[in-house]
Amino acid sequence: MSLHFDLGDVGRFGSRDMDHRERTTGRHRQRRAFERLWCARLLEERGATPVESVFGLVLLVTIAVAIVQVSLVVYARNVVAAAAHEGARVAVERGGDPRTAARLAEDVVRGATGRLVDDLEVAIATVGRSLHIRVTGSVGTLGPLPFAIRVDEDASARLFDAP
Amino acid sequence: MSGDSRGAALVEAVLLCVILLIPVAWGLATLDQIHRAALASTAAVRDAGFEAARSPDLSTAEEAIQGAVAAALHSQDLDDENAEVTWSAPDGVARGSRIEIEVRYRVEVLGGWLPFVSVPVSARHALYVQPFGSRDA
Numbered sequence: 583m584s585l586h587f588d589l590g591d592v593g594r595f596g597s598r599d600m601d602h603r604e605r606t607t608g609r610h611r612q613r614r615a616f617e618r619l620w621c622a623r624l625l626e627e628r629g630a631t632p633v634e635s636v637f638g639l640v641l642l643v644t645i646a647v648a649i650v651q652v653s654l655v656v657y658a659r660n661v662v663a664a665a666a667h668e669g670a671r672v673a674v675e676r677g678g679d680p681r682t683a684a685r686l687a688e689d690v691v692r693g694a695t696g697r698l699v700d701d702l703e704v705a706i707a708t709v710g711r712s713l714h715i716r717v718t719g720s721v722g723t724l725g726p727l728p729f730a731i732r733v734d735e736d737a738s739a740r741l742f743d744a745p
Numbered sequence: 746m747s748g749d750s751r752g753a754a755l756v757e758a759v760l761l762c763v764i765l766l767i768p769v770a771w772g773l774a775t776l777d778q779i780h781r782a783a784l785a786s787t788a789a790v791r792d793a794g795f796e797a798a799r800s801p802d803l804s805t806a807e808e809a810i811q812g813a814v815a816a817a818l819h820s821q822d823l824d825d826e827n828a829e830v831t832w833s834a835p836d837g838v839a840r841g842s843r844i845e846i847e848v849r850y851r852v853e854v855l856g857g858w859l860p861f862v863s864v865p866v867s868a869r870h871a872l873y874v875q876p877f878g879s880r881d882a
Contacts, residue, residue, distance in 0.1 A: 638758025
């Protein structure tokens, strides 16, 4: 593709240094004219505002998604903590049955979060007269992020002897 | 648009997002505290009611209630100093009597910077001691 511009003077000394003008090749003239055209277009800054707006919009959407993500993780964390506490309490009230505690903790998390928390695990240990329950899970991330956020909460309760 | 204002919209957008992000993050933290307080308060009154119902007398019930409330609040990483526990058992803790427990928790909105700005969260639980249920004493 060839560009042909007839812009007359293209050199700094063009109007005064006639010898230089005569020596200037056509290709050089075309190049200088092309550069001048680009400089003019850049100075006009046409289209700058839409581009900047797009950048701002992308940033805003990213922040909004991050806020939603943090909210989901916080909610899941609170529910998992409540489930651990409920499990520990039920185990205590039902005479230290770990299966009941695990089932109730899972039910609490599933009932309150649906499928928000994946890989749910409930671990129960009895140390002396204390029952410790640990509930872990992972919250999937929104968007293309390739990792999940772990939530890990534990609770304990003191076992008492049935009368 | 003049040459000096090149990129101004982008800079303004970034600044605006950052400035807006601070109150949003603060609001999120406050909502987190309120949610935790609500979960802990409801668990606290339920556990405290159970503990009171199995207590042999009022003084033991008082200790058991305070302990249950503290445990429930600690399970959500909340400070039990912000909690106020009131309970009543007009007929004592004998079988068939009614026990009512209320927990009020003050969520500090600005992280305790303003002592008079807080969100109250409360939960109430009423139960009857089982007339024929077993208990320690």
